[in-house]
Amino acid sequence: MDILQVKNLTKKFGSFKALHDVNFNVKKGEIFGFIGPNGAGKSTTIRVLLGVLKATEGEVKLFEKDAWKDAVEIHKRIAYVPGDVNLWPNLTGGEIIDLFIKLRGGNSANKREELVKRFDLDPSKKSRTYSKGNRQKVALIAALSSEADFYILDEPTSGLDPLMERIFQECVLELKAQGKSVLLSSHILSEVEKLCDRVGIIREGQIIETGSLKELRHLTRTQILLETKEPVPELNKQKGVHDISSTDQGITFQVDTEEMDSVMRYITQFGIVKLESAPPALEDLFMRHYEGTKKSGSGAGGEG
Structure with missing residues (x-):
């Protein structure tokens, strides 16, 4: 079963075509690597998946629902981590995590505490004092504490040190073991290689290869x-x-x-x-x- 289906997705900004006939899918229980350098169209694609941008042409469906029309319903079942996290400066990290958990209507106190320890975050500090890595940890803990079916992670380890990257990788593999699906957008190829079942390579707004690592290795x-x-x-x-x-x-x-x-x-x-x-x-x-x-x-x- 496909959690995500992207068919002939095209996105224009005026006369500029940012995405051109993008096609890929993510299956249930799969970690899909979405790779390409900065400027290739990864974040634009993800904004269309999230219902933030409307596709110019093509079809994007999550859980068989339209990404634009059914965005509110879809968001009840997804968790998202951006690559550049902006937080409310006067709230503590813990308050922000709790706010996100509450907005989802969940009660994940145990999971939250476990993740705070694993990611070595001090949740009592105001977020304006956090480094980029600590802001990233807040977003990851909030997302991973939620009971989502599909996790959309856009450069999620940006700013994390190697030890925290390893903790993140463990968490993603645990999601897979629970039958969850993950879209991992990254330009860190070693991370993708360790985690992903299949990859899609995007270049200049077009998908140029998709397949399992085994299938692509012949190249x-x-x-x-x-x-x-x-x-x-x-x-x-x-x-x-x-x-x-x-x-x-x-x-x-x-x-x-x-x-x-x-x-x-x-x-x-x-x-x-x-x-x-x-x-x-x-x-x-x-x-x-x-x-x-x-x-x-x-x-x-x-x-x-």
């Missing part, structure tokens, strides 16, 4: 470090081999994943002494899509 290359008894002739002429260089430890090169078998068969003839491989990273896929394609003026008003 990436594996890094190889090789030492052999005899020199390997014509390695540069083997199909799928790239970026050969010599080091003190041997030769390094990259291999297209789909050509790995034939390349391995070729080099074994020369007596392998040492062979190390590093798995293809999401970052490699991401950078290959962006190489030489960055244009000025992309995205919506300079935002993700």
Whole structure:
């Protein structure tokens, strides 16, 4: 079952087309990574999902309801964390968390206390004294304390230190274990790689790839470090081999994943002494899509 369906979503601001025919879906119990650099259209898409912006063309449905017309009903079942949190300066962090919980009509005192401890937040301080990271913690605790079915997280770890990022990742995996769905918008690729079942890559307002990490890995290359008894002739002429260089430890090169078998068969003839491989990273896929394609003026008003 799809919690979210985005079909042919286009959003224009005057003559500028911020989103163009965006299509993706999020299934029940799935963590979906929505990735792209700042300015690619991530935040504009999320504002349409939240019913803050109206789509120029296309269809956006959450829980089979229209994101714009049924926004009030939809908001009863979703939780949202923005990447740049603004809080009421004269309220304490605890008061703000309690206000959000109350607005949702929930009673999550135990969950709230547990999350305050896990994220190491002092809820008694006025929010005007908080750093960016602590403001982010307030928004995360408020969202994670709610009994939502779908969590929309837009650059949620912005300003958090590495330890708090790890706590956040644990919390997201716990949501998944409870059968909840998560849309995680991020430009931190390691975070997406650790958490997400599927990813969608957006560039200049268009989705350019979607699929599971396993499905997308065929587009990436594996890094190889090789030492052999005899020199390997014509390695540069083997199909799928790239970026050969010599080091003190041997030769390094990259291999297209789909050509790995034939390349391995070729080099074994020369007596392998040492062979190390590093798995293809999401970052490699991401950078290959962006190489030489960055244009000025992309995205919506300079935002993700």
